[in-house]
Amino acid sequence: MKNMIIASTSTVFGSTYLEYLLPTLKTHFKNVKTIVFIPFARPGGITYDAYTAIANKAFATINIAVKGLHEFENKKEALQNAEGIFTGGGNTFELVNQIYKHDILQTLKAVLENGTPYLGTSAGSNICGVNMKNTNDMPIVYPPSFKTLGCIPFNINAHYLDPEEGSTHMGETRETRIKEFHVFNDTPVLGLREGSWLAVKNVEITLKGSHTARLFTKDNAAIELESGVEVVV
Numbered sequence: 001m002k003n004m005i006i007a008s009t010s011t012v013f014g015s016t017y018l019e020y021l022l023p024t025l026k027t028h029f030k031n032v033k034t035i036v037f038i039p040f041a042r043p044g045g046i047t048y049d050a051y052t053a054i055a056n057k058a059f060a061t062i063n064i065a066v067k068g069l070h071e072f073e074n075k076k077e078a079l080q081n082a083e084g085i086f087t088g089g090g091n092t093f094e095l096v097n098q099i100y101k102h103d104i105l106q107t108l109k110a111v112l113e114n115g116t117p118y119l120g121t122s123a124g125s126n127i128c129g130v131n132m133k134n135t136n137d138m139p140i141v142y143p144p145s146f147k148t149l150g151c152i153p154f155n156i157n158a159h160y161l162d163p164e165e166g167s168t169h170m171g172e173t174r175e176t177r178i179k180e181f182h183v184f185n186d187t188p189v190l191g192l193r194e195g196s197w198l199a200v201k202n203v204e205i206t207l208k209g210s211h212t213a214r215l216f217t218k219d220n221a222a223i224e225l226e227s228g229v230e231v232v233v
Contacts, residue, residue, distance in 0.1 A: 001115045002151060003028070006128050007197035008158045008209075010089055010121040018058040018121075020195065024208070026062045029084045029117055034065045036072075036082040040098035041090025041123040055088060076107045082116055089122025089158075092135035096127060097143040109149045122158045125198075129155035130187045134178065152198070152205055153188070154233050160191030160214060175214070175222065182218040188233040189216040190225075198231065205231040 039051040052068035072078035196209030
């Protein structure tokens with residue numbers, strides 16, 4: 001039975017790392033003493049140790065310790081034995097590249113589908129979908145595949161942004177890019193705004209947080225989903 005929080009971002013404006021999610025995480029990781037943290041996305045190229053320290057500082061406020069997956073010699077075993085798992089944001093290409101390098105995709109999928117509580121933020125949320133094709137990140141490395149966990153039956157576009165009224169920016173909007181994706185792909189895409197997340201309980205997926213989310217499906221107009229509703233594709 002899946003038990004996952006899939007969040008658009010780790011940090012919302014005006015708050016510290018994971019601060020806005022901590023009340024939810026305290027319940028989500030109830031009875032968990034130590035979380036295994038997957039730091040492979042390395043935001044800004046920071047070290048795994050530095051990234052793990054950031055996560056550890058946040059979780060310490062709710063009395064949970066954090067240990068980086070890179071600290072374990074046997075990474076598959078670490079995931080199989082984990083009380084809880086957190087994958088942080090950064091570059092999705094590098095995150096997926098390392099997941100394949102260490103051959104842990106199927107192990108991670110198995111433990112999540114078996115009920116190990118999970119938190120993903122940004123890149124850590126992107127990998128929960130069918131594939132990583134709707135990431136906003138630059139392709140700084142070339143992973144063996146774009147296929148990801150498939151724990152939810154659609155893709156995530158994290159940090160989803162609406163066009164700013166009166167903006168003179170002439171580049172593509174997020175909506176335009178997702179429409180381009182749907183010329184060649186059938187997978188639904190959820191534009192998840194910062195401050196919102198998905199609560200996944202087995203097959204039920206519920207939108208949480210302070211914003212609506214924008215759901216894109218091939219050959220259909222995008223629709224807005226209100227917070228609190230089940231996401232059905």
